[in-house]
Amino acid sequence: xxxxxxxxxxxxxxxxxxxxxxxxxxHRLARRGFAIDGSARTSEGAAAITAVGWQGHVLxxxxxxxxxxxxxxxxxxxxxxxxxxxxxxxxxxxxxxAIAAAPSLGWIGYLSTVGVYGDHQGAWIDExxxxxxxxxxxxxxxxAEAGWLDLGARSGKRVEIFRLPGIYGPGRSAIDxxxxxxxxxxxxxxxxxxxxxxxxxxGALEAALSGPARYQVYNLVDDEPAPPQDVLAFxxxxxxxxxxxxxxxxxxxxxxxxxxxxxESKRASNRRMxxxxxxxxxxxxxxxxxxxxxxxxxxxx
Numbered sequence: 001x002x003x004x005x006x007x008x009x010x011x012x013x014x015x016x017x018x019x020x021x022x023x024x025x026x027h028r029l030a031r032r033g034f035a036i037d038g039s040a041r042t043s044e045g046a047a048a049i050t051a052v053g054w055q056g057h058v059l060x061x062x063x064x065x066x067x068x069x070x071x072x073x074x075x076x077x078x079x080x081x082x083x084x085x086x087x088x089x090x091x092x093x094x095x096x097x098a099i100a101a102a103p104s105l106g107w108i109g110y111l112s113t114v115g116v117y118g119d120h121q122g123a124w125i126d127e128x129x130x131x132x133x134x135x136x137x138x139x140x141x142x143x144a145e146a147g148w149l150d151l152g153a154r155s156g157k158r159v160e161i162f163r164l165p166g167i168y169g170p171g172r173s174a175i176d177x178x179x180x181x182x183x184x185x186x187x188x189x190x191x192x193x194x195x196x197x198x199x200x201x202x203g204a205l206e207a208a209l210s211g212p213a214r215y216q217v218y219n220l221v222d223d224e225p226a227p228p229q230d231v232l233a234f235x236x237x238x239x240x241x242x243x244x245x246x247x248x249x250x251x252x253x254x255x256x257x258x259x260x261x262x263x264e265s266k267r268a269s270n271r272r273m274x275x276x277x278x279x280x281x282x283x284x285x286x287x288x289x290x291x292x293x294x295x296x297x298x299x300x301x
Contacts, residue, residue: 012037012104014075016059016091017082018049021111021167024202025079026054037071059094068095072102077209080148081111089144092151100155107209108159110148114194114219116141116163119264122192126269127163127217137260149216160208161217162201165268166261168289169198174235175293178244183236185229186262188249193261194221194268195231197283197292207279214276224285225267231286238294 011034015022018038026036038049039059046065049056057068059082072078078099080091087093099105117125118132131142145161152159168174177183204220229246236243249262274280283289 011035011076012071012074013077013079014071015039015079015081016095017080018056019081020169020172021164021198021201022079022081024169024198025205028202028206029077030054034077037075039068059091069098072098072105074104075102076104077107077109078102078105079109079111079205084140084144086140089147092144092147096147096151100151100157105157108148108152108157109205109209110145110159110161112141112145112161112163113138114163114165114221114266114268115260115264116145117264117266117268120266122190122265122267124267124269127215127219127272135260135263145217152216158213159216160213162205162208163217163219163221163268164201165194165196165221167198167201168195168286168293170293170296172198173290173293174232174286175239175290175297177232178235178239178241179297183232183244184252185232185244185246186249186252186254187229187246188262191249191262191265192225192227192267193265194225195286195289196220196222197281197289200279200281200283200289203282204273204277204279207277211277215272218273218277219268219270220273221268221270222281222283222285222289223270226286228261231290234287235290235294238290 013026013029013034013036015026015038030036036054038054039057040046040049041060043058046056046058057071058065059068082091115138116131116134117129118134118138148159201220233243
């Protein structure tokens with residue numbers, strides 16, 4: 001389905017994995033009149049979604065709430081943000097046939113990661129760049145992407161893949177780290193990567209589902225890939241706080257998840273996002289994004 005699927009009348013967004021990014025999109029579409037359904041792994045999580053005024057459902061592996069099938073049968077748009085597991089994509093495994101058969105579903109968006117490209121030693125890459133040894137997590141993501149694109153080809157449904165960088169926004173930013181006293185300026189020479197404000201990711205997703213199909217894969221990233229220590233230093237400057245001391249990467253003792261960001265260095269292009277989706281970030285670099293977050297806190301050290 002390649003036409004405009006963004007009209008709000010009778011539209012229903014189902015988010016399988018209603019996390020930080022999916023919530024930002026849901027709030028945007030709710031203001032346009034979309035009905036919103038979202039899944040969580042527990043009944044408590046589903047209840048928290050319902051408390052917002054949306055419909056909450058349980059989806060945890062093979063266990064799902066009976067109402068989820070009904071929500072899927074009436075959904076016009078589907079966003080998947082649940083990460084793949086060792087056994088495969090949990091949503092495809094649990095709901096693949098039902099999604100393929102959903103009668104009202106016109107758009108499926110899958111949130112992936114620029115980690116699928118692997119390490120390019122700081123070089124510029126785009127959606128046509130071939131992956132380079134992305135590691136186990138990246139390989140699982142690539143397999144999940146292929147699974148969703150295959151579902152689209154078999155069912156005739158429009159499927160689009162969105163590769164995301166480091167995500168930041170209110171409550172999850174260098175500003176928050178400096179205020180909390182947890183900021184660490186970890187130095188790895190040559191290290192650079194993109195990031196994207198959560199509101200810009202939601203804006204680009206809204207542009208995608210509202211317009212015609214152009215491509216199947218998009219990088220949703222900012223204009224200026226930057227070393228992470230520069231971002232923390234800028235946040236400290238905005239707050240009038242001391243710049244956190246530098247820590248050598250080899251001595252940082254990072255968690256496996258945090259270390260994975262430093263295992264790869266690349267500069268991802270957002271040209272396709274701008275030209276095909278017509279979306280230009282409200283926060284094109286981390287500077288605009290952090291300034292907005294700092295202004296909203298009303299705090300300084």
